[in-house]
Amino acid sequence: MADSIKIGIADLNICKPPQLICTIGLGSCVGIAIRDTSLKIGGLVHIMLPDSSQIKSNANIAKFADTGIPELVKKLEAAGCSRSRMEAKIAGGAQMFSFQNKNELLGIGQRNVEATKAALKALNIPIKAEDTGANYGRTVTFDPATGDYEIKSVGRETKVI
Amino acid sequence: MDENINIDQMEEQYFDVLKEIGNIGAGNATTALSQMLGSKVDMKVPQVKLLEFKDVGTTMGGEDQIVAGIYLVVEGDITGSIMFMQKKESAKVMVSKLMGGMPSEGDDFSEMEQSALKEIGNIITGAYLNSLSTLTGLKIFPSVPDLCIDMAGALLSVPAIEFGTIGDKLLLIQTDFTDDVELSGYFVLVPDEESYGKIMKSLGF
Numbered sequence: 001m002a003d004s005i006k007i008g009i010a011d012l013n014i015c016k017p018p019q020l021i022c023t024i025g026l027g028s029c030v031g032i033a034i035r036d037t038s039l040k041i042g043g044l045v046h047i048m049l050p051d052s053s054q055i056k057s058n059a060n061i062a063k064f065a066d067t068g069i070p071e072l073v074k075k076l077e078a079a080g081c082s083r084s085r086m087e088a089k090i091a092g093g094a095q096m097f098s099f100q101n102k103n104e105l106l107g108i109g110q111r112n113v114e115a116t117k118a119a120l121k122a123l124n125i126p127i128k129a130e131d132t133g134a135n136y137g138r139t140v141t142f143d144p145a146t147g148d149y150e151i152k153s154v155g156r157e158t159k160v161i
Numbered sequence: 162m163d164e165n166i167n168i169d170q171m172e173e174q175y176f177d178v179l180k181e182i183g184n185i186g187a188g189n190a191t192t193a194l195s196q197m198l199g200s201k202v203d204m205k206v207p208q209v210k211l212l213e214f215k216d217v218g219t220t221m222g223g224e225d226q227i228v229a230g231i232y233l234v235v236e237g238d239i240t241g242s243i244m245f246m247q248k249k250e251s252a253k254v255m256v257s258k259l260m261g262g263m264p265s266e267g268d269d270f271s272e273m274e275q276s277a278l279k280e281i282g283n284i285i286t287g288a289y290l291n292s293l294s295t296l297t298g299l300k301i302f303p304s305v306p307d308l309c310i311d312m313a314g315a316l317l318s319v320p321a322i323e324f325g326t327i328g329d330k331l332l333l334i335q336t337d338f339t340d341d342v343e344l345s346g347y348f349v350l351v352p353d354e355e356s357y358g359k360i361m362k363s364l365g366f
Contacts, residue, residue, distance in 0.1 A: 008216075009314070009321060024224035025314020028322055048322050096319050097232045097307040108322050137315020139225055154227055154311050155269070 004141060007046055010063035012072050014043035014079055017145035026092035026138045028109035030116050032069055033142035033149050034088045034125060036081035042144025045072040049108070050115030065115035073123055086125045089149040089161060090116055091140050093132040109133065129161035175357075178364060180209040182296060183334040183348070186289030190336070193288045197281070198258050205337040212333055220333065220347075222248065224314030229270075231282025232319060233306040235290065238299035239356035243290065244320050244349045245282045249310065251345055255281055270310065279308050289348060297363040320349040 004020035007013050009029060015021045021044045023031050028048075035042030045068045049055065052064035061067040073083060093113035113132045120127055131138070131151050139152040152158045187207045195202040212220060229252040232244045247255065256274045259281065270278065283306050294301045309316060334348040 009318060025312040025316075025318070027311075027315030027318035029318050048318065094315070096230075096309050096311065096316060135309075137312040139312065139314075 007044055009046055010048050010060050010068075012043065012045035012062045012068060012075070014041060014072070014075050015144060016041050017143070020141050020143050022139070022141040024139045026140060027094055027096045028092070028112060030065065030090055030092040030109075030112045030132070031138070031140045032065075032072070032088055032090050032116055032120070033140070034069075034072055034076060034086050035142075035144045035147055036076060036085045037087060037147070038085050039081055040145050041076060041079050041081050042142055042147075043072045043076055044140075044142050045069060047112060047116065050111045065112060065119050069116065069119040070123065073125070083123065083125065087128045087147070088120050088125050089129045089142070089147070090120075090127060091131045091138050091149065091151050091161070094134050094136055094138070096135060096137070098135060131159070131161050175361060176209070176211065178361065179332060179350075180207075182293050183207050183209045183350075185292040185296065186348075187334065187336040189288035189292050190285040193284045194281075197284060198255075200258070207334050207336045210333050210335070220335070222313070224312060224317075226313045227310065228252075228313045228316060229278055229308065229310045230316040230319075231279060231286065231306045231308050232316075233283075233286060234304040235301055236304065237302040239301060239359050241350070241356050242320060242323060243286050243303070244316070245286050246313070246316060246347045246349070248345060252278055252310075275308055279306050282306050282308070285346065286348075289350075293360075297360055299359065299363055317349070 003018065004022050005013055005015050007021065007023045013021060017040055021042065023044060023046045029046055031044060031046050033042060033044050045062055047065045047068045048063050050065050052067045061071050077083065093109040095109045117127065129149065136153045141150045148160050150158060150160050184207055187204060191202050191204040227249045228246045229249060230244055230246045232242065234242045256277045259277050286303060290301050290303055332350055334350065336346050
């Protein structure tokens with residue numbers, strides 16, 4: 001099994017082949033994998049919330065879609081990647097508990113996905129594939145060499161997007 | 162007192178208060194559990210931890226550990242949410258005891274077992290909220306519980322996201338119940354920003 005870098009919740013990092021990069025147990029959070037298709041350098045960010053501007057304690061920029069995604073792109077650019085060659089794959093944004101009520105945070109998965117798409121659009125990075133929504137957790141592994149994004153869930157078949 | 166608390170800078174005494182509420186709550190929960198199971202249940206002193214998000218999963222034996230989580234929303238004088246989690250194996254044992262010792266078959270939980278799990282979560286979180294309510298004199302109404310069985314990381318992201326709006330850490334209360342087998346349970350309590358202030362105020366801080 002290839003060496004893989006693990007990132008936590010509200011965390012980000014980049015990697016080069018043969019390394020893989022993974023994050024375990026995405027619930028309502030979204031895991032955004034971005035890579036430079038010719039340099040084969042890629043990265044992953046595990047965001048928790050859509051918007052940093054609505055929250056006071058926003059020191060950890062990897063926590064939010066609107067700051068975490070630009071930060072990952074910045075890191076990739078610092079490693080020599082070009083934004084024009086970047087593409088993204090996204091997974092997560094589930095709704096773990098089904099009940100609905102007044103608490104707006106319960107729809108957070110969907111809001112995370114929307115904010116992720118908006119942030120990628122603003123950076124002109126195309127989304128090649130996505131596996132979002134539903135009501136189950138996902139463990140994801142990204143291979144920057146091939147762009148394969150492997151998604152594992154409890155009691156479901158592993159899929160690659 | 163400032164009603165808006167940044168949980169990352171929570172002072173020692175607030176932390177102690179929450180710990181004590183955790184203790185009493187877990188005590189009540191143990192009594193409830195013991196009555197429900199019709200057997201003696203011992204409880205270890207609960208551990209209350211303020212954890213970084215990225216360390217939360219490892220505490221429960223890894224983010225990919227499969228757990229049964231019961232989640233409910235709290236309304237009334239304070240608002241927030243509470244989650245009670247058990248490792249899948251612990252949950253299986255508890256359910257089987259509750260259902261008169263019938264062994265739980267297969268890898269999944271039947272509809273009946275899921276319903277029993279919800280009830281366990283309801284009683285345990287209810288006992289906990291009761292002690293919080295009694296101590297503070299605040300009215301607290303829990304919603305109907307919802308159950309989800311999935312990876313610990315994915316479940317914990319739900320309260321973590323709510324905590325995420327007020328800080329970078331999560332308050333986790335770990336309670337080990339011992340019967341003839343050890344049953345671990347974890348509470349995650351998330352009062353919202355304003356409610357933290359209310360709890361402290363009602364306790365005379």
